[in-house]
Amino acid sequence: MPETVDASGLSCPQPVIMTLNKIKEVDKGEIEVFVDTDTSKENVSRAAQSQGWDVAEITKSGTGYRMLIKKE
């Protein structure tokens, strides 16, 4: 089961802060991140990649997105 970050409804930069905090906490593995806007989706992708994580999957979830980021 991946760790979850629920950043839905939160605006910039909260989704990135929450994702980076979770990345620090788990170090590697899978994290699913829920965001509302395309901006948050792009910002979280950029931040995750800057930490050496891959964006494995992005799917629609409600009115926003569920992102799955991974690090082996």
Next chain:
Amino acid sequence: MNREVSIGHMKSFFGTRWGIISVGAVIGVLAPVLQKLGNPGNMGVCVACFQRDIAGALGLHRAGVVQYLRPEIIGFVLGSLIAAYCFREFRPRAGSAPIVRFVLGAFAMIGALVFLGCPWRAMLRLSAGDGNAIVGLIGLIVGIWLGTRFLKAGYDLGRSNKTYASVGWLMPLIMLGLLALLFVFPQAKGEARSGVLFYSTKGPGAMHAPVAVSLIAAIAIGFLAQRSRFCTMGAIRDLVLFRIPHLFYGVLALAVFAFVMNLILGQFHPGFAKQPVAHTMHAWNFAGMVLAGLAFCLAGGCPGRQLFLAGEGDGDAAVFFLGMIVGAAFAHNFALASSPKGIGAHGVAAVIIGLLVCSFVGLTMRRKA
């Protein structure tokens, strides 16, 4: 299918480094050109100044030299709205601490008017040789840095909720209403009043590019900025907080292209004294922008970004805009705003109160770990 593919390509281009650089470059080129065509000195597109002028045009303050219903502000929102619809990103949302955003907007405006410009104008002033802008930009960086300390300590405005499309449409409708007023009551030559609108007959409010040019340029900027998420505050915040330089490239491009354009157009005049719509009281240029930077950071966007967010349906960003309009009214009615002669009679008190209010917000609105 083809349309999907081309939309995908455009989406990905504006998310790239070259995408954000090209948007900064477009703003950097258009701003000095608008100035050449009539906009005030080093104020090609200053979001704070132009919102202050709108507050004046509506009679919310009566500073005679800064009254004009600037089409640029209208264009920014409408351009963003068009982009959001074209790319299916119009998302009506609201309810994330609106009163806090209103107050932050008001103090952001007051801070910006002590310096005499928003972050966009700080870059434009710098690119035209105004040395006072350096002090203001240092203040801006310090203010944003302070904001990042609050963010690190858990500061959070809380979640917004998806809402009715009409909520997202209210801000664009307000803008269309203002545009209608501008067309119904255009300025009569040398007259300070036309119907319900106030106009300046001298000073920066009397200086403006042709309405159609301003509007079209601003719609283009609004469109591109919505796509690229251009944000001057975010540029510095992301660099300080995450070491991510993406947005910063856009701001850098704005400054570099504006500098080149100012050289070409003969608008580059290096120095500190007698710069257009600027004063040389360094401590207050600095402190005004500390306040503005902190308020922008706590509110999650520079004044331009707030307009683009409002255009894509963010009702909370619209409330921030309304706060800025009211802040502008207070700034001139209470002698908080500076002028080329120096700071206003109560500018110092306003900056101190603003910093205290922002600190109160930053310290008390903390997410529980």
